[in-house]
Amino acid sequence: MAEKTRITRDEALAYHLDPTPGKIDVSASTPMATQRDLSLAYSPGVAVPCEVIAQNPETAYDYTTKGNMVAVISNGTAVLGLGNLGALASKPVMEGKAVLFKRFADVNAIDIELDTEDPDAFIKAVELMGPSFGGINLEDIKAPECFIIEQTLKEKMDIPVFHDDQHGTAVICAAGLINALHISGKKIEDCRIVLNGAGAAGIACIELLKAMGARHENCIVCDTKGVIYQGRTAGMNQWKSAHAVATDLRTLQEAMEGADVFLGVSVKGAVTQDMVKSMADNPVIFAMANPDPEITPEEAHQVRIDAIVATGRSDYPNQVNNVLGFPYLFRGALDIHARAINDEMKIACAEALAALAREDVPDEVAIAYGRKLSFGRDYIIPTPFDPRLIYTVPPAVARAGMDTGVSRRPIVDLDGYADKLRARMDPTSSILQGIYARARNAQARMIFAEGDEVRVLRAAVAYQRNGLGKALVVGREADVKEKLETAGLADAVRELEVVNAANTQHLESYKSFLYQRLQRKGFDRHDIHKLAARDRHVFASLMLAHGHGDALVTGATRKSAHVLELIGKVFDASASDGAVGITALLHKGKIVLVGDTLVNEWPDDNDLALIAERGAHVARELGLDPRVAFVSFSTFGYPVSERADKMHRAPAVLDERGVDFEYDGEMTVDVALNPAVMAQYPFCRLSGPANVLVVPARHSASISVKLMQEMAGATVIGPILTGLQHPVQIASTVSTANDILNMAVMAACEIGRNS
Ligand SMILES: NC(=O)C1=CN([C@@H]2O[C@H](COP(=O)(O)OP(=O)(O)OC[C@H]3O[C@@H](n4cnc5c(N)ncnc54)[C@H](OP(=O)(O)O)[C@@H]3O)[C@@H](O)[C@H]2O)C=CC1
Ligand SMILES: CC(=O)C(=O)O
Ligand SMILES: [Mg+2]
Known part of the structure; x- marks a missing residue:
């Protein structure tokens, strides 16, 4: 399993605060510099496309952003598995979904939080904003209201309306299950399936699995009140009733006995190890509650090594999360100017995802993910950073949409379309992703030479907490402690190893090494002591030269040329x-x-x-x-x-x-x-x-x-x-903590090292 990334509350808040509050920025796609630009973009020029669109509404796809713009809309009544946090508090998740649309499928998306729990008011608001968008992605709206809202909007609107928590989740769950059963050698129609959580995600998942062949009498659905059985009255609604079965089972614990598949879309910790123990052989456990699953993979594997486990999180193998679906479903739908996203398009998406996971994984994906992936128990579904998704899934969705008549503008050349999709994505993000994954694999002990600088300390903490390796900080203990505390990173005091001339046992060997190098260059023993014991760039380089760290990053506090000169006392680092x-x-x-x-x-x-x-x-x-x-x-x-x-x-x-x-x-x-x-x-x-x-x-x-x-x-x-025998990187004095972290990652990957 890949090293688990630890994220602290402080880091999560800082990520959302800097460099500007939130996660989205809007930028103009046309020139906006001259008087002429202004005349074209705004009055009088803008009148022309307005009139054209008034005469022929379809041309809105040509002259406005409509065709590549999706609204991510929520009222915050079921924010992840956190419950009803309200519209405003759901905004970080909705902004997040919007940036995922952009990152993974180049779909422009904007978040809209509606402050109402009244389905009619919600429906009215969304219906009225239809002209602005090519599609509506509903998010984190609780059941049963979400069913009414989605159904009504689908009937009223002529663009795709898609409740991600229902169908996005169902599609990914189906894709994962196709492959998990492939591995366990079971057929869906023979499986006993237990679903925990009969809300938006749960009802949609079980409906799709039944459409794929799961038998009604083999599926037990549970909610907060336990098993949904025929005749139950408490906490019921029409959507749950449709899945009630004639059974004597009453609790999740009872239902789990002998079950082949467990699907969790409920809350953290809803499943115990005893329940997992009682499942059938090769049990499939999709614990999809976010951010914390019903049971962790570690807990499940402790009692059942034969279990195939997936979660909704990115830090475990097998991430069954709708992020694999909504960007590509909408990409395909938008590109055919679809009127809807129908069942055929969803099934095409699920099948394309499942097939992709069974294909040989190219090296670039393995590099980006930090480990070799091959179809099996720990890889049943593609990873979100798989660059093949963008050119594999949308064409399948688009084809299904065209075959079923929801397209306004069919794509004639689907191969050419796949090529265009491939070229559409930003290659730089996968490069950075790949370097970070390589660094995580390398687990280098990184020497951060400038422990008196708060940006460096932040980078060191991030390095270690991101699972990249051990951070060794050169500095005075009391000073590092005080600076970490002031930076709100008091917890990190115990985590970082602080090294200096006073606490190392190696000062004498460092000095004699340096004396050997510099004795004929005008340095006496006193100079050597000053350099080795008092200059942190030299001290840090000596640590590296002696293998007391694997790589070094410095330079945030002094001009690079000067730092290079100091490093040159220990390593051959000049132009010659x-x-x-x-x-x-x-x-x-x-x-x-x-x-x-x-x-x-x-x-x-x-x-x-x-x-x-x-x-x-x-x-x-x-x-x-x-x-x-x-x-x-x-x-x-x-x-x-x-x-x-x-x-x-x-x-x-x-x-x-x-x-x-x-x-x-x-x-x-x-x-x-x-x-x-x-x-x-x-x-x-x-x-x-x-x-x-x-x-x-x-x-x-x-x-x-x-x-x-x-x-x-x-x-x-x-x-x-580059060109040194050792991995050393020099950040610049204007570097942010993130820049310094990037340099540390370069050093960890030994980029540029003379091999
Ligand atoms: N991995 C993924 O891609 C996705 C994961 N999810 C996760 O699924 C969960 C549910 O989301 P969603 O369907 O939108 O929310 P809803 O509010 O629509 O539904 C929640 C359901 O969970 C049930 N539930 C809550 N607590 C328990 C419990 N202790 N035991 C059994 N059932 C329980 C509720 O029961 P009752 O009806 O009795 O109130 C309800 O049926 C969340 O954790 C969410 O993060 C959702 C979408 C995608
Ligand atoms: C992933 C997602 O949409 C959720 O947990 O609600
Ligand atoms: Mg959601």
């Missing part, structure tokens, strides 16, 4: 040793590496070739196929300039070295990054836009990176220090 700094720029779904951003001030053509090699190496470690451009202000020899000359010559150095990646130059940045401009040079040897830019000097590197950061809001990771 082959060290190079590579910075990753992530923006608008693209990742571009720039070098050298740290070490070489004014590289010559040989240095530039080395920078290209280091950049290509980092690109490969990040999962990219390197395409290196030597960039300048001239392209392939024009205009002729002394300053551009070395960029012109550098590719020839690589020709001589016979490297195994694509490179070319010199060229301007637009030629390097824009395929249309590159096409003007048909002889260019790059097969696509460059993803590694080698720049003429450190100042141009710094200018371009900072310009991208300040003007475009690009995410900057680095400079990633």
Whole structure:
């Protein structure tokens, strides 16, 4: 099992507070800079699409966001398994669903919380907002009101209305169960199924399973009052009555005896180990209550090693959660301008998910998830970060929608559609996801050199609490304690290991190591003591050099050049040793590496070739196929300039070295990054836009990176220090705790290390 991620209340609150309150931002998709833009976007230009839509409403899909906009609507009466928290308190979950729509299927979604428990008022409000959206995703509305609300809205509205907790859950549960039974060798029609929770999710799950072949008399449904049997009157409604059976069983405990399948959509801890013990062989247990399941996988496996267990959480294997469904169901439905999401589309989604889990898992998924996945007890359903979902599930949904006549605009070329979906997703998020998963596997003991800096302490705490490995913090115990307490991280005092010259047993060996290195460079024993005992960058480097940590991150408190010089006392880290700094720029779904951003001030053509090699190496470690451009202000020899000359010559150095990646130059940045401009040079040897830019000097590197950061809001990771024998990373003085954590993760993965 993957290392479990520990999330504290403080972290959860900080995540929602920073960088701005909440999780959503709105940005314009059209230019909005000039008077002309204003005239087009607003009055008078906007009048034209208004009139066109008034004449032909279907064109709203062409001229507005309607076709890619979903409303996530709740009244907060059944917020996860937390109960009726009300409309306002449900907003974090609804914002969360909205960002999941965007992240996983590029669907724009906005949360709407309606402050009413009156179904009629709710229905009226949603009905009136129909024109704005391509679909309505109802969320966390309790049963039985949710059934009436959804049914009525489906009848009244001409866009998909989908109650996620009912059908999203049912679809994923069905997909998981198809595969779990595949493994246990049982047939659904022979299974005794116990469902705990007869609300929105429960009723929909059992209905779908019955539609798939489960027999009514084999299904026992329970709620807070126990088994729903024929003749029961307490706590009943028409939806529960439909699943009442003639039985003498009265409690969940009795129902569980001999059961093949348990489905939990109720509350935390509703199932005991005794109940699990009494189940049939190879029992299937889907404990789907959120955030805490009816029984944890550990508890279930303690008493039944043959159990196939799933939960709704992301930190256990087999996450049966509707996040696998709603983004892709809506993607497929929106792309055919569907009027509804019908049963056929839901079943197509379930079957596509189940089939995907049985397929061979590509390495990129294994990297992203941190372990090799193969179909079996611990992998019955795809993981949410599986990049194949986006191009596998929506086409299946769209096809089913077209076959059943709910599409307004059918997709003619479904293969082409799958290709477009594949290109639609932001590759950078899976790159970061992959690096974090690799770091989690590496479990490196990370040395954080600057324990007197609160950003560093936050990063160290996050490193350890995210299960990435052990954090070793260089600093004074009392100071670290005080800073952690002030930062609201008092609990972490006992978790972090604080190391310093006074509490280490190794100071003498550190000093003699350093003396050996520096005695002929003008350092006497007194200087050595000062460096080893008082400079935390040097002390931390000595720890690393002696294997008293696996990797090092520093640089948040002092200028990088200075830190590099101090690290250079312990390691060979200068330009002449082959060290190079590579910075990753992530923006608008693209990742571009720039070098050298740290070490070489004014590289010559040989240095530039080395920078290209280091950049290509980092690109490969990040999962990219390197395409290196030597960039300048001239392209392939024009205009002729002394300053551009070395960029012109550098590719020839690589020709001589016979490297195994694509490179070319010199060229301007637009030629390097824009395929249309590159096409003007048909002889260019790059097969696509460059993803590694080698720049003429450190100042141009710094200018371009900072310009991208300040003007475009690009995410900057680095400079990633490469070419050292040890994994060392230098964060910048303006780094946030998250930036420092990213650098620690790079160090943990040994990205850029000279192997
Ligand atoms: N993994 C996933 O993807 C999803 C998980 N869920 C989870 O399912 C749960 C229910 O959600 P939802 O259906 O929307 O909520 P509802 O409020 O509509 O239904 C809750 C149901 O659970 C029953 N229940 C509550 N406590 C117990 C108990 N101790 N024993 C037995 N039954 C109990 C209630 O019984 P009664 O009718 O007697 O009040 C009711 O039938 C939540 O924990 C939610 O997080 C929901 C959607 C998706
Ligand atoms: C996952 C989800 O929708 C829920 O727990 O309510
Ligand atoms: Mg929900």
